[in-house]
Amino acid sequence: MKARARRVLGAAAAMALMSGAAACGTSPGADPDTVVITVMGMPAATNTAALELFQAQVAEFEELNPGIRVVGSDVPWDAKTFAARLAGGSAPTLLRVPLTEPPSLIERGQVADIAAEVAELDSFEELNPRVMQFLTDDDAVYGVPEKSYAFGLVYNRSIFTQAGLDPDVPPTTWEEVRAYAAQITERTGRVGFGEITTNNSGGWHLTGYTYTHGGAMIEQAGDGHWVAAFNDRPALDVLKWWQQLRWEDDSMGDNVLGKQEDMLAEFVAGNVGMWVSAPPDLYPNYVAAGGDPADYGAGPMPQAGADATLAGATVLMVNANASAAERDAAVRWIDFRALRPNFDPEIAEETAAAAAADGLPVGVPVLPIYSQEKYEEIQAAIADHVNVPVENFAPYVASLETFEYVPEPVVASQEIYAALDPLVQAVLTDPAADPAELLAEAEGRVNTILEQNQS
């Protein structure tokens, strides 16, 4: 009887193992010689014109590269799910991430070294070192930029006109922004200056504003360790400026607890006069959300003496689990889709013509990912297809030539931003908040974060 029980148990265990083994098998019908890569950056199904252009590019790429199959993913970057998807084997081969992400992705070993693959590209050596410094480590290369941007003032030209302000002359200093905001609220009843404070955006903006006052968020101590550097005048001035707008002028509206997507919706709806963002990066989303291109204004990042602005980029990286063949295919796709249109005038013209034919924005002024000369060469090549009101970006573009570009904190940027969100929220929701006290508290917390990240 015992033997029978053992047989039954054995059979049950075997069934369990077999069912597990079946689940782990390879999918039928896969051609073993074809390299399949999943790439982020496919436009959403609702953006039909952009999606059609993407699919046409995939077809052309596959024809040029037999043996490679490209599967697009319209799921945007989400740090919250990436690690789990990477562990589960469902993360895309090619990642498209904001420039704040590479330091932590590289540190955690979640992205691949593609130095050997990018060395084959003609244009690699000419990529802008300002961005590449965050994507390289000694001889290793972990990514390339797709586009680059800098903080600036986004404003509604129509609201400016209604408030009696000249839409071609946006404010250039924080004091001017304060005066403009008060006038907008007084004359139109709308939010003069909007602010975002959740999902790390409060800390992100505090960082960008502090740079314009000549401050820094972190600095390297004598022993090479990074420590908090924001508990001084520049950040304090930013917090006090926010308090003035919120509690003295009442020009920021009542809702100060939102993130970038919330503010974009309010801006598209014509409820907000001005706010700070990356104007070129925001524009396609603004148009896709139904915003009127004629109302979109881009001004310089307001300053308080430093002539500096926070710079960022969207970068392309390859998942650490990719095989050599997948890495090679992914870099070929990066070159085809992202680099050539910014490097080869002929390809740039072809791509711009196709995009314009599909009604997509062409000619949004951006920071160059190659040299300024190369950027101007490309702009000249696509000039006939530009459909963006470039003149609305003129004040922003003019400022780019004069400002210093300051990168985001190189250590634990997202954790630092998360620690600073409550500080920004406190000054905007509590009229009795003491900025100096809040800065001192935040300094301690950020130093703890930095210590833990460098130990």
Add this chain to the structure above:
Amino acid sequence: MTMAPERVLGVAASGPGDARGHRSDRRSAGRRAGRRRAAAAGLVFLLPALVIFGYFAWWPIAQSVVLSFQQTNLVSAPHWVGLRNFAQLFADPLLATAALNTLWFTGLSLLVGLPVPLVCAVLVSELRRGGALARTLAYLPVVIPPVVAVLLWKAFYAPGESGVINSLLGLFALGPYPWLQSPVLAMPSLVVVATWSGAGTAVLIYLAALAGVSRELYEAAELDGASVRRRVWHVTLPQMRGVILILLLLQIIGALQVFTEPYVMTDGGPANATVTVLLMIYRYAFLFGNYGVATALSVLLALVLVVVSAVYLRLTRSWSTS
């Protein structure tokens, strides 16, 4: 306590040198073997469920405990770090804030969330007509997806005079109040949402329990001249105490794990006023990629819940028996 028949037989027929005793021993041994066979067969039938449950429920729990002593990037093999994750957690000043906020939410939830469904259930049970409609209306919030409900409430709580609630209060010359924008009002505002979305289930359970209360007890109380308040206090509540105590425990456990409302409505703000323990776990894991610390905090929270449940059950053991 009654003794099993075969055991009684075995004791009665166990005299030394007794032939009947040997036969009886053999019979008894045979029965024991039969019971073992039956148990083995039962185990075999139970095995698939045990494997599935063990693999998808117990194994991840065990893995979580292991992970709380490790550091991992979910790509390369994790390595042991001892108690470093716990040390890092206790060095985080936000932990105390989150723990206090969670307790504050739990306290408020019990204060509002315990009596409201009970009163609703008693009132609905007293309705002579329209009971089905009232039950449906009470349960309706439960079937609305939580994120949708929470976003709806976010619109209700919009600050300024244009917000739905502020517009209504404006009719009585009250407000406008900043609700979610205020460090003081934010947490109570979340409690209202949590109570609204969770009360329906409790109402239905209370109604089911109320249906089980004998009408004769009410009739007897009425004959004795008891008022409605006295009937509720002396008949209804004592008869339902078992259900009330279990729902209270579930509510405590649920409230200590609050996540959706602060995550969707405030992201822990303003100024950390609604940061909860689960929100911290979420941030450590998915925002900062620090799975070791996230699981360390999860393990601590689980331990707290176990202790709270055990203490609660021990304290209420004598009250819950009807």
